[in-house]
Amino acid sequence: MSTVAVNPPGRLRRLGRRPRALVGFVLVAIAVFAAIFAPWLTPYTPVQPDFGAMLSGPTLAHPFGTDDLGRDVLTRVLYGARVSLLIGTVSVAVSLIGGALLGSVAGYAGGWVDGAIMRAMDIVFAFPSILLALGITAVLGPSLGNAILAIAVVNLPVFARIARAQTLVVISLDFVEAKRALGFGAVHILTRTVLPNIATPLVVQGSLLFAAAIITESYLSFLGLGAQPPTATWGTMLHDAIGFLSLAPSLAWFPGMAIFLTVMGFNLLGDAMRDALDPRSD
């Protein structure tokens, strides 16, 4: 379990030589491109109705068709990428940073601090993740920000556990002992020595949880507990599509494909990062 060694050169370059990693990279790149350039990729806005063409199948003017309000589905899928990627990025960043801090402090301090932090994490872990996210958004009210918070809380114990385990490895090493002997304080050792050395497994886990965060967000917004209408999210689009399955099956097809391909992209990329960065998988 020692990821302490500095990455030998070329590990990251190996990422590109794997076909799966390449597919993952392309899928993620498409999603990021769609999210950034959505307004320039389509002549419509995601909330603009076209009453002349409601529930139309794919046509030249609307390649993915339109929904029950005549809104362009392609436009909504493109704008939906913004919500998914925003939620993935912010929630994973929050839980990664929070988990890294909690876990490294627990591992470094030991004793009752360790006990208190990790028992709290155990309690968060005792809830099935979707249920906890549901509970949090139910109490705080459904919104984009609360969905982000809920997903971040759900993932917190995962990062905290990894950070703690890695911290225990790092602080047993000679150079940490040496720093202590030289009189460096706990804060200095934690921020300058421990955190940089435990970053790799956390980032790898983060890339895998990114995919999970996108799925959880789609669940929440599918249930109506994520970003609120008229914001276009893939989950709400699928939810709305259920009412029109026999009239306009394409409504369910495109947002589902968008979630599937984006999540697959992050899964592939995460697997490749793990293979490339984790020395155990060699």
Next chain:
Amino acid sequence: MKRYLLYRIASLVPILFGVSVVVFLLVRLIPGDPVVALLGMEGSQSAIDALRAHFALNAPLPMQYLVWLRHLLTGDFGQSIQSGQAVLPMLLGALVPTLWLSLAATAVSLIIAIPAGVVAATRRDGPADFGASLLALFGLSMPSFWIGVLLILGFTIYLPLLPASGYVAPSTDFSGFLAHIILPAITLGTALAASVMRMTRSAMLDVLGADFVRTARAKGLPRRQVIWRHAFGNAQIPIITLLGIQFGQLLGGVVITETVFSWPGIGKLTVDAIFARDYPVVQGAVLLTAALFVLVNLLTDMVYALVDPRLRRS
């Protein structure tokens, strides 16, 4: 063994305590008066006063928690705001369909995952292995409600073979029960199958490389017998453990699947209660689900310890 079991059961106490505190605070954290949250907007003054006394709402928070806990331990989960029914019987009634669905979904996942994982491991790096890993990747990347929607599209709308929603109790009409459970079970089962398959493959690869498998092969035993009796027999432990760990994922997936298929279980009850702001029901459902999850994890550890004596010592 006894000491290990006692230790594991004792370690459950702080977790369940923490879970109950979180669920308790869930309703107290809702902005506004908890009485309104628990009684709805239309409570009469006498009902409000009665509830205040019942939950000791004028006492400090830790005291309120203890009172609430005492109610729980005597089976008093409160009343539903919507229907006025006692919450506990509602929960127990919804538990039955959920357990059926969980069982059926687990069966579906095993039927897909075990053969696929074993074949992938025995033909490592061949086309079958590649195909299986591709399937697992698809399974992990598809949101389960989308699988559900596609199944409804395929088997209810294009080919009107199976009902898209509802539940029939197996005791009233068994074939109706089967017809209704097939689509939700496949929806939930495929989501589980991906990780079970990955675990089966890696557990089988570990075992296939072991000395006793080589010995069995060297003895000239038939290939089928070596793979299924000797290798798979020993690969089961990690698979059972994974199923236990995945029970949480199953309970989460139940929420989504039940909503898509209008399956009247715990998951749908929770979601409906959240939208109706029926907080006593939300509270009870979340508590019951979390307690189930914790208990299943304990059972998994116990099965594990029963099968693998090395674990009892730690």
